[in-house]
Amino acid sequence: MQIAKHHEIPTIGQNANSLMPLQTISHYPAIPPTPGPSPVTSLQRTAQDRFAGLIWLQKEPNREIADYLSDYDWHEEYSESKVYSKRPYMAAYKGLLREYVYYLCVISSTENGANSERHYVVAKKIKSELEALEPFCSCLRCVASNINPLKYVWCPHCTGCIKAGAGFAKAEYIALAKQRKDEKALDENWWQRLNKIQNVTGMEIASAIVLVLAMLRVLL
Numbered sequence: 001m002q003i004a005k006h007h008e009i010p011t012i013g014q015n016a017n018s019l020m021p022l023q024t025i026s027h028y029p030a031i032p033p034t035p036g037p038s039p040v041t042s043l044q045r046t047a048q049d050r051f052a053g054l055i056w057l058q059k060e061p062n063r064e065i066a067d068y069l070s071d072y073d074w075h076e077e078y079s080e081s082k083v084y085s086k087r088p089y090m091a092a093y094k095g096l097l098r099e100y101v102y103y104l105c106v107i108s109s110t111e112n113g114a115n116s117e118r119h120y121v122v123a124k125k126i127k128s129e130l131e132a133l134e135p136f137c138s139c140l141r142c143v144a145s146n147i148n149p150l151k152y153v154w155c156p157h158c159t160g161c162i163k164a165g166a167g168f169a170k171a172e173y174i175a176l177a178k179q180r181k182d183e184k185a186l187d188e189n190w191w192q193r194l195n196k197i198q199n200v201t202g203m204e205i206a207s208a209i210v211l212v213l214a215m216l217r218v219l220l
Contacts, residue, residue, distance in 0.1 A: 052086040052101035055122070059109035068107060069120060078104070078119035088126060096156070096165050099126040130162055130169060136177035136184075137162040139170070 047054035057068050069075045073093035084102050091100055100123040107118045139159040144151040156163040160170035162177060 047104045050084045050086065050102075051104040051121075052088075053103045053124070055103050055105040057105065057107045059107050061109075061111075065107055065118065069105070069122065072122040073098070073100070073125060074123040075105070075120050078121055084121060091123065093123065096163065098165070099128060100124060101126060128166075130166060130174070133174060133177040133181060134162050136180040137173055138176050138180075139173050 059065065059068065074091070086101065088099050088101050090097055092098070093100075103122050103124045105120040105122045107120065109116055109118075139156075139161040141151060141154040141156065141159040141161050142163075144154075157168050160168065160173060162169045162173055
């Protein structure tokens with residue numbers, strides 16, 4: 001039994017019973033090869049080509065590696081067989097949909113006089129505009145007292161909290177948070193100006209008074 005080297009299919013607008021010439025497919029689409037192992041041979045080149053950034057940490061002898069990775073919502077040990085990308089992506093590691101990027105984390109340690117490195121991939125959260133407004137949210141959950149048990153029962157999605165993220169936060173809370181943020185920035189500017197005035201020393205004030213009196217004496 002012989003296997004056909006090509007397939008013949010009707011061209012567009014023809015059917016199987018048509019006597020018109022048939023279109024011939026002489027080859028199949030090429031299948032992309034499976035990526036091979038990618039060891040970390042050059043940290044700078046690996047971080048530049050495959051990750052959004054590089055984090056270098058020095059491990060203390062009395063601390064566990066998990067302590068250094070606890071600041072990130074997700075992490076795993078670097079795998080040579082996985083494909084990592086520096087492009088941002090969306091994930092809900094902590095129950096809320098956030099935007100992340102992959103960072104290569106290098107943890108160096110010295111044990112028994114020998115230096116060693118372990119490589120991890122961590123998800124670094126990209127702070128969005130809504131996250132910057134979270135401290136100014138005025139939903140029931142955020143304004144409730146710490147001794148109010150309902151504060152720990154209500155979820156961000158139930159109250160329309162800004163922490164619930166885009167699509168769940170109420171528009172009125174977002175607008176009010178922007179207003180409160182602008183007011184705080186304005187108040188901080190006034191406090192900075194007042195502090196500058198308070199930092200003026202007595203010698204500077206006395207020098208200014210002497211200068212004004214000298215100018216008045218000349219004019220009079």
